Amino acid sequence: MQTIIRRIAPAAWIALVLGPAAPVHAQNDDFTGVIKYRQGVMKAQAGHMAALAQLVRGRIPDPEGERMRMHARSIQALLHNLADGFPEGSDFGETRAEERIWEQWDKFEAASEKATNAAKALTAAVEKGDRKTITEAFKKLGKACKACHEDFRAEEE
C-alpha cells in the first residue's frame, strides 16, 4: 500500500508544486570589467588567507613572522576601498553580487570597513608577535569575510 502511494502520489501532486521560474538576466557589458576586477581582488585575498591559515596554525615555519606580515599587509591593501568595486547595478552578468548591496549600501560599506579594521588589527598583532593574539585576529578577519558573504553574496550556481 505504502509503495503504491509513494509511486502515484508524486504524479498526483506534481501540479501543486510550482517549479522555479527561470531567471531572466539582462546582460550588461559595461560592468564586465569591474566585475572581473573585484573578483580578482577577492581571489587574491582568498589566496593570502589560505596561505596565512597554514602559518597561523603553525604548519609552516615562520620564525620572524616575515611571511605572515607580508600576507596580512597585502590583505589590508586589497581590502582598502573594496566598496568602490561595486558600482550600483553591477549585479548582472557573471557575478554573485546580490542586489541587496545597493538597497542596504550603508550596511555593505560597514561590512567592508569592519573587514578593513580586522585586517589592520591582524597586521598589528603580527608586528607584536604574540601567537594567541594573531590567531584571534586571523579568526576575526575570517568572520568579517564570512559575514559579508552571508548577507551580500549569492550561492554559487
Place this chain on the structure above:
Amino acid sequence: MILAALAALALPAHAAPPSERVQRGEQVLRAGGCAACHTDPDRPDQFLAGGRALETPFGTFYAPNITPDPRHGIGGWRLEDLDRALRHGLAPDGGAYYPVFPYTTYTRMSDEDLAALKAYLDTVPPVARPNRPHRLPWWLAWRGVARLWQWLYFEPGRHRPDPKHDARWNRGAYLVEALAHCAECHSPRTRLGAVDPRLRYAGTAQGPEGKPTPNITPDRETGIGRWSVADLADYLETGMDPGGDFAGGLMAEVIDQGTSHLPAEDREAIATYILSLSPIRHRVKSPKRSSQDEFD
C-alpha cells in the same frame, strides 16, 4: 515499546552531574543546529525565541519559540514531551509536525543526549515572544497531511554504531546522522519533500530557500574529494575553504551558530565521516570560471 523507552529515559544509565549535563546539552544544541532555525537573525538577543521564516516550495514556516517561557515557549514541557517532538515528530496534543523540523534526523538521538538537551533548554532565559502561524496553502494547513507524510517516509529509531569502524568515525556518523542533519540541506528532494536516497549528500540546485547547495561527497571533480580531513574541520570552525574563500549564506549560519562551538575532536569526527562517504558524481556548480579565459 514506548513505555520501555520512557522508563529508560527516566533512569539514564550514566547520569552525569547537573552542570556537566547542561554543558553537554548545549553541545547537542550546537551540533543539532537548533539555534540557527529557532533564533530570529534580526533579533539575536532573543535566543531560541523563534520567528525565523523558513521558505520552502510548500510554503513559509515560522520556527516556534523553544525558550522555557510558560505561555509562548515550551516552559511546561516534560522530558517525554521533548522526546515525542524530537524523536517521533509529534506535538503534546498528538498533532504531527511538518518535516521542515528535522526530526527525521533527531529521531536517531541517544537517550543521554536528549536528557542533556532538555536540561540545557531549561536553563535558557525565557522570552515572551508569541509564535507566528505558518503561511501554507490550504491543502497543507491541515496537520493530517504531515501525519500522512510521516507514514510514508518517517522511520523513527535510534542511531546504531557500526563496529566495522573506529570510535572517531562512529562519533562523526552519530553527529552527522543524528544531529547535524547535513543531508537535509545537501541533498535533492523528491516531489514530496523527502531526501532523495540516491543522491544523499550530493548537493542540489534547489536547496533550502530555493538556493543551491554543493555536493559534499568526496568526488574529486564535482564534490570535495580534494579536501583533507583538516581542511573540512577548519571549514566547520572558521568557514574558510582550502582555497581561502569564506562560506556565505546558510552555511555561514550553520558554522556560526553550530559547528564553530563544538570541541575540535567533534569537528574532526564529522570531517572523517563525511570524507568516508561513497563519492557521487553530481555536478551542481558550473565548472570553475577562470579569469585567464580571455587571454587564451
